[in-house]
Amino acid sequence: MSEQSEPARLQKFGWLDILGLVLLAGLAVLPPIAEIHKQLLLLAIGVFQVFESRLVACHTKLLSGRSYSVLIKILLCSLLLIHTVPVTEAVVNSAYWPIYFLPVVTAATYFGPVATLVWTAFASLAYCAYLIPAHFEQYEIGPEAYELLGIRILFFFLAAILINRFVTENRRQVLRYQALSESLVESNRQLQRAQADARRAERLAALGQLSAGLAHEIRNPLGIIKGSAEMLSQKFGPSQPAAGELAGYISAEVNRLNALVSRFLDFARPSHLDLKPVDVPQLVDRAIDIAQHRYPEFPVSIERHIAPNLPSILADEQMCDQVFANLVLNAYEAMGASNTAENSTPTTAAPKISISISPDSSNGVSGVAVGIQDSGPGVPEELREQIFNPFVSSKKSGVGLGLSIVAKIVDDHRGAIQLVSRSGEGARFRVFLPTTAA
Numbered sequence: 249m250s251e252q253s254e255p256a257r258l259q260k261f262g263w264l265d266i267l268g269l270v271l272l273a274g275l276a277v278l279p280p281i282a283e284i285h286k287q288l289l290l291l292a293i294g295v296f297q298v299f300e301s302r303l304v305a306c307h308t309k310l311l312s313g314r315s316y317s318v319l320i321k322i323l324l325c326s327l328l329l330i331h332t333v334p335v336t337e338a339v340v341n342s343a344y345w346p347i348y349f350l351p352v353v354t355a356a357t358y359f360g361p362v363a364t365l366v367w368t369a370f371a372s373l374a375y376c377a378y379l380i381p382a383h384f385e386q387y388e389i390g391p392e393a394y395e396l397l398g399i400r401i402l403f404f405f406l407a408a409i410l411i412n413r414f415v416t417e418n419r420r421q422v423l424r425y426q427a428l429s430e431s432l433v434e435s436n437r438q439l440q441r442a443q444a445d446a447r448r449a450e451r452l453a454a455l456g457q458l459s460a461g462l463a464h465e466i467r468n469p470l471g472i473i474k475g476s477a478e479m480l481s482q483k484f485g486p487s488q489p490a491a492g493e494l495a496g497y498i499s500a501e502v503n504r505l506n507a508l509v510s511r512f513l514d515f516a517r518p519s520h521l522d523l524k525p526v527d528v529p530q531l532v533d534r535a536i537d538i539a540q541h542r543y544p545e546f547p548v549s550i551e552r553h554i555a556p557n558l559p560s561i562l563a564d565e566q567m568c569d570q571v572f573a574n575l576v577l578n579a580y581e582a583m584g585a586s587n588t589a590e591n592s593t594p595t596t597a598a599p600k601i602s603i604s605i606s607p608d609s610s611n612g613v614s615g616v617a618v619g620i621q622d623s624g625p626g627v628p629e630e631l632r633e634q635i636f637n638p639f640v641s642s643k644k645s646g647v648g649l650g651l652s653i654v655a656k657i658v659d660d661h662r663g664a665i666q667l668v669s670r671s672g673e674g675a676r677f678r679v680f681l682p683t684t685a686a
């Protein structure tokens with residue numbers, strides 16, 4: 249039987265329940281007063297009303313608590329009818345027949361329309377069952393008694409349908425409000441995420457301008473230092489090997505600084521996207537090649553889950569290469585690749601990267617989502633908020649620009665990047681790139 253899928257809750261005993269008990273007590277002081285069975289049955293119905301919510305909360309294999317509740321009420325009401333007529337009269341004529349509204353109304357509030365009708369028919373049958381002994385015991389039951397019975401039963405159905413309609417509508421409203429409040433919570437979450445993204449983008453823009461200015465100013469003197477060092481090396485190198493060696497150091501360090509400045513500029517330069525159709529699995533494969541090339545001594549097992557029918561995306565291929573290369577390199581480094589390069593032990597016993605690529609949508613925009621999960625130690629709680637900020641690094645020789653460049657490129661493509669893993673598990677980044685970045 250179809251039951252409304254509302255969670256069964258223990259209801260509080262309220263003033264309406266007390267009023268219900270008072271009304272039952274009212275029946276107790278009305279005739280037949282001396283009939284002890286009637287009083288006991290009224291008491292039983294009252295006690296049952298008090299504990300009904302407990303029964304409703306349980307479920308058995310055979311029937312639900314709600315079905316048992318209606319069934320017990322039909323039983324108690326039928327017994328009450330027997331004890332409310334004089335022995336000489338037929339039970340169907342008991343003045344207490346409206347007590348059957350109790351199970352009928354209960355069914356109408358608990359169940360859907362079909363089950364309500366079935367339970368009402370069952371209650372009516374229980375009532376009509378008293379026709380059988382009346383027939384055998386030869387009581388006077390004339391045609392008008394049958395008519396009266398028919399009218400009463402029709403009233404049962406009428407009450408059941410009306411109450412059920414009202415309750416069903418009420419339930420629908422509650423579900424509508426629930427859905428509305430859930431969608432409000434979701435919108436609120438999206439708004440907070442968008443605000444966080446906007447704050448990050450602002451920070452990045454301010455820092456980008458500063459870095460661009462600084463990098464520009466640093467490059468000129470670096471060029472002069474490098475040129476001078478080369479001249480020194482050419483002039484004094486052959487005659488004074490020590491001077492040549494020192495000039496070499498200067499040159500090498502200047503190169504290193506130059507590379508760093510170039511990365512600043514990459515980060516700061518307003519990006520002009522060269523959009524072309526790009527195949528995302530190829531981007532990821534290239535990133536893995538780069539990482540394997542950088543850390544050939546560090547074997548990592550790669551697991552790929554690529555959904556069929558992936559759309560290609562319009563994106564700047566070179567920039568997207570940087571995105572995935574940075575993420576995969578970070579994963580390698582988190583699992584200990586840079587440690588093994590320095591001849592120490594890997595961080596994880598069986599380094600593994602799991603890549604998933606699937607079509608997805610974000611805020612109604614369709615695109616492709618890439619998940620990159622590693623088996624490393626994960627991102628520590630205190631770093632999670634900041635890892636997309638520039639100069640945040642936990643590595644000895646890290647600059648901390650990788651993820652901020654990644655975030656900037658993804659933002660430029662109107663995509664999204666999130667660290668989706670919880671602390672205490674390997675890091676999992678999710679990159680969403682829309683099919684059209686414009």
Ligand SMILES: Nc1ncnc2c1ncn2[C@@H]1O[C@H](COP(=O)(O)OP(=O)(O)O)[C@@H](O)[C@H]1O
Nearest residue numbers: 578579582626641642643646647648650651675
């Ligand atoms: N896969 C990862 N697992 C654990 N920590 C990570 C991972 N990726 C990034 N991180 C953390 O984020 C920091 C910033 O990364 P990134 O911006 O690429 O800079 P860098 O690699 O130079 O440190 C890293 O130093 C590391 O602490």
Ligand SMILES: [Mg+2]
Nearest residue numbers: 574578650651
């Ligand atoms: Mg990095």
